[in-house]
Amino acid sequence: MRTVGQRGCIVEDKKFIHSRRTFLRRCTVVGVHALLAACSVPAPSAPSVAPTIAQLDALLLTPTVDTAPATPSPAADAQPTVVPRLPVAPIPGPRSLQEAGGRQALIAKAQAEGELTVIGLPHDWLNYGAIIESFKLQYGIRVNELTPDINSDGVLAAVNQAALTREAIAPDVLDISFAFGQQAKDAALLQPYVVERWAEIPELLKDDRGYWAAGYYGVIAFAVNKAVVAQTPLGWTDLLKPIYTGQFAFTGDPHTANQAIQSVYAASLANGGSLDNAAPGLSLIAQLRDAGTLSSVMANPALFFQGDTPIISVWSFIAHALRIQAGSNPLVEVVVPKASVAGAYVQAINAYAPHPFAARLWLEHVFSDEVQMQWANAYAIPSRASALLGDQSRAGILTALGVTQELLAEVQIPTLTQMTAAKALIGEQWDSVVSFEIKAVD
Secondary structure: OOOOEOOEOOEEOOOOEEOOOOEOHHHHHHOHHHHOOOOOOOOOOOOOOOOOOOOOHHHHOOEEOOOOOOOOOOOOOOOOOOOOOOOOOOOOOOOEOOOOOOHHHHHHHHHHHOEEEEEOOOOOOOOHHHHHHHHHHHHOOEEEEEOOOOOHHHHHHHHHHHHHHOOOOOOOEEEEEHHHHHHHHHOOOEEOOEOOOHHHOOHHHEOOOOOOEEEEEEEEEEEEEOOOOOOOOOOHHHHHOHHHOOOEEOOOOOOOEHHHHHHHHHHHHOOOOEOOEOHHHHHHHHHHHHHOOEOOEOOOHHHHHHOOOOEEEEEHHHHHHHHHHHOOOOOEEEEOOOOOEEEEEEEEEEOOOOOHHHHHHHHHHHOOHHHHHHHHHOOOEEOOHHHHHOOHHHHHHHHHOOOOHHHHHHOEOOOHHHHHHHHHHHHHHHHHHHOOOOEOOO
16 A cells, blocks of 8 residues: 555556555655755654655556456356355454453453564554554564555455465454455455444444444645745645646546546545536546646656656645655645545454454554554544544644644545545546546656
8 A cells, every 4th residue: 555555556557566655766866865855844743754765656656546346247158267265254253342351351362362463564654663563562462564565455365365275374454445445344354343442433434333444544635846836736726827837747547546536536526526426526637638737747756856747646645755755855845625535544354363362452552542643643644533633732743744623624535435436437537528648757
């Protein structure tokens, strides 16, 4: 949710408004015993905090585009909206560990503040419960947890509102989807800080001035119900084979749903497209329509487990969460097609952070080897994965979890400009190129 995502995302339909991280409520219709069965798929051990039955829904069910909404044009006779001006932010604190006086000095200053306030971090999302506990135990700093299930847009609204009202209980740090990182910077809601391991974060996953950096990401993958699908497709063009007739489904409306849009974007890379050209993805989906592969039913966890929509495209950590929940009933296989698209979540410090040193220590914590591996154990790809793979003691664990140098070389990370353009093209041209309605079912 997020978000994936996203955190991929918010699910909005007639019955539910879910956050990105509450995902599998509808699975209960296939039986709780099936979801809790021991996993018999040969795979690495499950995350230390396994997804719960209340989890998979939002990231699988029609997640909406997790990006800044376009500003509508005002009517000719409408009065202009008066936007309250934010108060002047405090002078930014040290921009690096060195400027803070070193690790021990930073720890001492954070401990003097005594607490840290986070927002949008449910304990069952990508091991965040364990991550928060390890921070408290290691540094003896109390952690206030605000609105765990809020989405990225809600996080920024909370930060903005706290700044306007001078609210003391404001989030110090943010964990938001990629597009919202730049939005927050543009709105002057962030202050820069470069963590000690900054050089090990890929350039496309961090702001060049240190205002945000992605801690982890997922890639578009196939989740395959093996009770129905005998031969697992390894890539997008495989889905054109007659054996997959009626078996592939999106998890949302490609006009607006982020996971569906990113799936079309990934398909473009398999059909001669690029991060600058998503049009071939629409062409490939039109071919899947003509071949009879594309289902008009919008997938949800229940339909996937029942075999009605046995092949779906989702973020990789969601696919693994489905696999773990299903156990052996049914067996679920996860495949990451080559040249898949990445979707990241970024970490940043509130410009109005009440505890700026604790916030800096938190960023050092989440970019540490320990937390990066905790994210990997939940099947997210840590942003420092390449450096961690160079450590022999961790390389074997990461490889077993599917994080390899080969995968990192194949993953394509779009810029915000590329992502925005791709979403606009796919949403605008779906009707003219694919002309196929994806319908949700109750």
